[in-house]
Amino acid sequence: MSERIPSYPGTPLKERDFTEGRVLHTWWVPKADYAWDAGVAIGRFLAGLKEGRILGVTCPQCRRVLVPPRMVCEHCFVPTSHWVELPGTGTVKTFSICTVRWDMERLEVPIIPAVIALDGAEAPTGGGGGFMHLLGEVEPTPEAVRIGMRVEPVWRPAAERTAAITDILYFRPLKEG
Amino acid sequence: MKMRRVAVVGAGMTKFVRRALETADELSWQATRMALDSCGLTLDDIDAVASGTAPDAFDGVHMNSEYLCPGSGGWNKPFIRCYVGGGTGVMAVIHGWYHVASGLFDTCLVVCEEKMSSCQPHPQGAFLTIFDHTLERPLGPNLLWIFAMEMNAYMQRYGLSHRDIALVTVKNRQNAKDHPCALLGEDITVDDVLNSEVMAWPVRRLDVSPISDGAVAIVLAAEKVAHRITDKPVWIEGVGWSLETAYWTNRDLSYPQQVEEAARMAYQMAGITEPRKQIHIVEPYDPFDYKELHHLEGLLLADKGKAPEMTALGITRRDGDLPVCPSGGLLGVGNPIAAAGLMKVAELFWQLRGEAGARQVPGNPKRGLAQAWGDLMQVGTVVILGVA
Amino acid sequence: MTERVAIVGAGWYGFQSITPEVSYKEMMYEAAVRAYHDAGIDPRRDVDSFVTVAEDFNEGTSIFDEYTPDQMGGILRPNETIPGEGLHGLITAYMQIKTGLIRVAVVEAHSKVSNILHPAHILAYAMDPIYNRPLGLHPYFIAGLEMQRYLFETGTTLEQCAQVVVKNRQNALLNPLAAYPAELSLADVLDAEPVAEPLTRLMVAPPADGCVVLVLAAEEVARSLTDTPIWIQGVGWANGSYSLENRDWVELDYVRQAAELAYRTAGIRYPRGSIDFAEIDDAFAYKELQHLEALSLCRPGEAGPLTVEGATSLEGDLPVNPSGGSLGCGHLLDASGLARALEVVRQLRGEAGAHQLPDVEVGLAMGWRGVPTTSAAVVILARED
Numbered sequence: 001m002s003e004r005i006p007s008y009p010g011t012p013l014k015e016r017d018f019t020e021g022r023v024l025h026t027w028w029v030p031k032a033d034y035a036w037d038a039g040v041a042i043g044r045f046l047a048g049l050k051e052g053r054i055l056g057v058t059c060p061q062c063r064r065v066l067v068p069p070r071m072v073c074e075h076c077f078v079p080t081s082h083w084v085e086l087p088g089t090g091t092v093k094t095f096s097i098c099t100v101r102w103d104m105e106r107l108e109v110p111i112i113p114a115v116i117a118l119d120g121a122e123a124p125t126g127g128g129g130g131f132m133h134l135l136g137e138v139e140p141t142p143e144a145v146r147i148g149m150r151v152e153p154v155w156r157p158a159a160e161r162t163a164a165i166t167d168i169l170y171f172r173p174l175k176e177g
Numbered sequence: 178m179k180m181r182r183v184a185v186v187g188a189g190m191t192k193f194v195r196r197a198l199e200t201a202d203e204l205s206w207q208a209t210r211m212a213l214d215s216c217g218l219t220l221d222d223i224d225a226v227a228s229g230t231a232p233d234a235f236d237g238v239h240m241n242s243e244y245l246c247p248g249s250g251g252w253n254k255p256f257i258r259c260y261v262g263g264g265t266g267v268m269a270v271i272h273g274w275y276h277v278a279s280g281l282f283d284t285c286l287v288v289c290e291e292k293m294s295s296c297q298p299h300p301q302g303a304f305l306t307i308f309d310h311t312l313e314r315p316l317g318p319n320l321l322w323i324f325a326m327e328m329n330a331y332m333q334r335y336g337l338s339h340r341d342i343a344l345v346t347v348k349n350r351q352n353a354k355d356h357p358c359a360l361l362g363e364d365i366t367v368d369d370v371l372n373s374e375v376m377a378w379p380v381r382r383l384d385v386s387p388i389s390d391g392a393v394a395i396v397l398a399a400e401k402v403a404h405r406i407t408d409k410p411v412w413i414e415g416v417g418w419s420l421e422t423a424y425w426t427n428r429d430l431s432y433p434q435q436v437e438e439a440a441r442m443a444y445q446m447a448g449i450t451e452p453r454k455q456i457h458i459v460e461p462y463d464p465f466d467y468k469e470l471h472h473l474e475g476l477l478l479a480d481k482g483k484a485p486e487m488t489a490l491g492i493t494r495r496d497g498d499l500p501v502c503p504s505g506g507l508l509g510v511g512n513p514i515a516a517a518g519l520m521k522v523a524e525l526f527w528q529l530r531g532e533a534g535a536r537q538v539p540g541n542p543k544r545g546l547a548q549a550w551g552d553l554m555q556v557g558t559v560v561i562l563g564v565a
Numbered sequence: 566m567t568e569r570v571a572i573v574g575a576g577w578y579g580f581q582s583i584t585p586e587v588s589y590k591e592m593m594y595e596a597a598v599r600a601y602h603d604a605g606i607d608p609r610r611d612v613d614s615f616v617t618v619a620e621d622f623n624e625g626t627s628i629f630d631e632y633t634p635d636q637m638g639g640i641l642r643p644n645e646t647i648p649g650e651g652l653h654g655l656i657t658a659y660m661q662i663k664t665g666l667i668r669v670a671v672v673e674a675h676s677k678v679s680n681i682l683h684p685a686h687i688l689a690y691a692m693d694p695i696y697n698r699p700l701g702l703h704p705y706f707i708a709g710l711e712m713q714r715y716l717f718e719t720g721t722t723l724e725q726c727a728q729v730v731v732k733n734r735q736n737a738l739l740n741p742l743a744a745y746p747a748e749l750s751l752a753d754v755l756d757a758e759p760v761a762e763p764l765t766r767l768m769v770a771p772p773a774d775g776c777v778v779l780v781l782a783a784e785e786v787a788r789s790l791t792d793t794p795i796w797i798q799g800v801g802w803a804n805g806s807y808s809l810e811n812r813d814w815v816e817l818d819y820v821r822q823a824a825e826l827a828y829r830t831a832g833i834r835y836p837r838g839s840i841d842f843a844e845i846d847d848a849f850a851y852k853e854l855q856h857l858e859a860l861s862l863c864r865p866g867e868a869g870p871l872t873v874e875g876a877t878s879l880e881g882d883l884p885v886n887p888s889g890g891s892l893g894c895g896h897l898l899d900a901s902g903l904a905r906a907l908e909v910v911r912q913l914r915g916e917a918g919a920h921q922l923p924d925v926e927v928g929l930a931m932g933w934r935g936v937p938t939t940s941a942a943v944v945i946l947a948r949e950d
Binding site: 005007008009012034038046067068070074093103104113123131133134142147165166 | 191326424
Binding site: 268309 | 615620621622625626627628630631632633634635639640641642643644645646647648649653656657659660661663664665666687688690691693694695800801802803804805806807808818819822823826830934937938939940
């Protein structure tokens with residue numbers, strides 16, 4: 001390949017080729033708006049959040065409590081049935097401390113996304129039920145945040161909840177004692 | 178069950194650049210033209226086209242493959258696109274493989290393209306939409322989150338240090354110096370990586386492969402035809418693919434189970450019982466440095482938690498016992514998603530024919546494995562290539 | 566390579582104008598469960614490959630394949646997503662089985678178009694960003710242009726196009742799956758508001774939600790699963806010119822080529838004599854006529870008169886879209902072709918109920934990806950002799 005081919009196509013451009021108008025381009029902002037039907041499982045889950053409750057649903061076969069809830073257990077491929085309310089507390093399974101926004105702009109205050117394994121949804125084979133959320137009321141440093149840290153949800157005031165994942169503001173470390 | 182043998186007989190690629198002047202369609206054409214020229218074929222010799230391109234949001238065209246079709250040689254031809262996120266580049270080879278192995282066609286072009294730079298203000302922004310629309314997007318996630326969380330889980334589980342992991346970037350960027358299409362071929366040190374700015378702890382800037390534009394194309398042919406086209410066909414000996422659950426928060430992220438499933442499927446088809454001995458070159462997907470290690474373990478080429486040690490011992494260098502990413506990988510060559518995966522397959526094609534020039538792995542390698550990965554850490558796609 | 570491939574199971578959800586009661590995952594699950602039950606299989610054990618058909622911008626999610634395996638029963642199994650026509654997905658599953666590596670494959674396609682707030686804008690996003698999009702036109706203008714030229718060159722009349730709508734919406738009255746059954750008159754269709762002249766609103770298939778799942782199996786397995794395997798006798802597909810400026814507005818080369826490949830692989834030399842009925846794309850009423858001709862099921866310019874004569878009605882010589890097509894069932898985006906194949910399967914099995922065609926043995930299903938594409942696929946299915 002290297003010997004036989006003299007050169008490779010592809011013309012690299014620099015930022016200033018655009019800002020200085022040396023390269024022509026067209027702009028388009030797509031109007032890509034959607035209203036997704038929440039459906040049975042997530043609909044019920046969101047309604048629970050509005051009430052300040054975290055719900056899970058059980059697979060009658062493997063007995064896992066599934067969070068986020070879904071109408072079918074993907075392991076057993078049977079419909080899930082029994083809904084349960086979880087205490088809300090959980091354990092940090094993994095986390096990151098993010099210093100950039102989705103468009104790569106620097107953040108003033110780092111945010112801490114984490115996967116929280118919820119109490120009551122542990123699975124015998126590991127990998128229990130839980131979801132991603134943010135951590136708060138903790139220093140955004142790898143010394144302060146640990147895998148295995150115990151946390152509890154902090155809820156948005158009831159009147160401000162909209163049946164969304166953001167009805168939980170964040171999870172904070174459980175106070176000792 | 179006797180399966181129809183399919184070989185890779187030609188390959189071509191464009192440079193991987195941060196922003197290309199060429200449109201997506203033009204990039205596809207450049208790579209496709211080159212692939213056809215490399216084996217002396219014209220479009221008339223091509224029976225079908227298998228396309229692979231990842232998120233349409235980057236190129237900024239819905240039904241992106243329709244737009245890329247002409248440049249990919251698909252005009253007046255059977256043309257189907259496959260798309261499994263980051264796994265697309267290797268899946269496209271499998272996709273092309275079954276076009277020929279099914280007996281329907283004797284030749285098939287596989288074309289992968291990505292023009293990430295079209296997406297403004299920053300291509301990373303398009304990744305926002307890969308998250309669950311109801312439970313995750315409202316939290317404002319970015320792609321770095323999941324890599325960082327997976328890296329953290331992996332490091333925590335096996336007590337790995339960042340220093341061990343950073344060696345991968347150093348190795349791959351160095352390898353990439355010998356790749357004529359590479360974006361980031363350079364000499365850096367582990368300290369350079371560890372001192373680069375934190376993006377999403379533990380991920381630092383130099384742990385990450387660059388967003389890029391580029392295209393790659395390969396030509397597949399059935400056995401009889403392959404022998405007429407070239408005296409050194411590179412056979413597709415094994416294929417495997419697997420997809421894990423969308424509920425990634427319920428998974429054990431320290432191990433990519435789906436990569437193991439895909440690898441086993443490919444090893445079985447290829448009749449490989451001792452991969453560590455029988456695979457001579459590996460091109461695992463390395464969008465981040467820790468991923469190369471994670472995947473080596475998933476491919477059963479390293480014990481769990483032991484891939485960093487292998488790297489530190491020099492085993493994965495080009496002149497080591499098991500060269501890994503001799504191309505320079507995504508970290509060094511660039512990461513135009515679907516094209517990046519196919520670049521790895523093209524690399525094996527050139528390596529196994531002894532045509533990799535300055536990147537050539539010594540010792541006459543006979544068998545190589547390329548692997549890609551993607552989605553929310555879910556997909557594993559594996560292809561095993563071999564020469565007689 | 567295996568000898569033959571059959572469809573051994575079929576399931577669906579819908580089709581309806583809106584489906585607020587289920588998420589797309591739940592919709593897929595229901596259709597899949599029906600299909601697996603129909604085939605008598607357990608996806609966790611018996612299926613080797615899952616093929617889903619989806620486009621990111623139709624779903625509102627990038628890398629949509631992430632969200633497919635769970636509700637199909639496919640986690641940690643081979644899964645692939647094909648952004649293409651539903652029939653491209655079926656053909657992919659077919660090719661995988663023909664290699665000998667895969668014995669049972671499942672193909673799924675769905676539409677939740679009701680969740681897209683501005684579907685025309687999404688369609689516009691499929692147009693060439695440099696040459697066409699900046700014109701800011703509703704993408705249906707492409708169909709308007711094509712219809713105009715098609716009528717001009719073939720002598721097909723507006724009334725003949727309107728008759729397609731009347732026929733298909735009427736067929737839908739006998740199809741419990743159809744979303745838009747209606748008793749319309751020619752005048753209703755002709756006098757409806759213009760969309761992109763000469764297209765009127767009623768000549769455009771209205772959108773619908775739904776899901777179709779089909780189970781395919783290699784011959785040996787098919788025979789052990791069912792007494793009514795529906796054989797995939799022929800497959801063909803092709804793309805034409807993406808460029809609006811370079812395409813032929815009357816001759817649909819890509820449909821002709823797709824059909825030729827399908828007939829060749831099916832060993833069919835005289836299509837009109839071998840195909841008993843057809844389910845083909847009618848996203849726009851004139852398309853049913855144009856496609857019939859491009860599929861060589863009648864001569865150019867003949868489709869219009871044949872329709873008015875009743876040859877393509879349920880009682881005719883060559884029933885076309887007995888299900889009601891997209892005009893009657895609703896347009897399911899890329900899942901439409903798979904919905905056409907579903908109907909062919911049900912007809913061949915004798916399961917079509919009130920709109921069952923008598924004594925059909927070979928059926929053709931055809932899908933087109935809609936404007937602005939020139940992408941089509943054809944599948945020929947046959948009952949066991």
